[in-house]
Amino acid sequence: MKCLKTTPVTRVPSISLIHSLTVLRKLKKEKFAEIVDPQRCGYVLNPDGSLKGVEDRLTGYFSGVSTWSGVTGRKPLQGDMESYFQTKDIYLCEI
Numbered sequence: 001m002k003c004l005k006t007t008p009v010t011r012v013p014s015i016s017l018i019h020s021l022t023v024l025r026k027l028k029k030e031k032f033a034e035i036v037d038p039q040r041c042g043y044v045l046n047p048d049g050s051l052k053g054v055e056d057r058l059t060g061y062f063s064g065v066s067t068w069s070g071v072t073g074r075k076p077l078q079g080d081m082e083s084y085f086q087t088k089d090i091y092l093c094e095i
Contacts (some may be wrong), residue, residue, distance in 0.1 A: 042084030
């Protein structure tokens with residue numbers, strides 16, 4: 001994608017790490033935590049519809065954070081992806 005050519009991208013292994021970043025940001029103990037705002041998150045959950053149990057477990061959590069936005073149970077449109085990469089600090093994809 002053109003919008004990612006000049007943007008560093010890192011894969012984060014778990015939601016627990018994102019939670020830790022939130023805590024660090026509140027405590028202002030880590031420089032990285034000042035750069036990444038865990039409230040600016042986009043997500044794609046169960047895009048092919050094959051993981052209904054995971055979708056059921058995570059939908060409430062993801063939709064419960066009012067500043068997060070994403071798609072659930074469908075593949076994202078290219079415009080969705082470009083928007084997430086341009087406006088969000090964190091992008092979660094559960095596939």
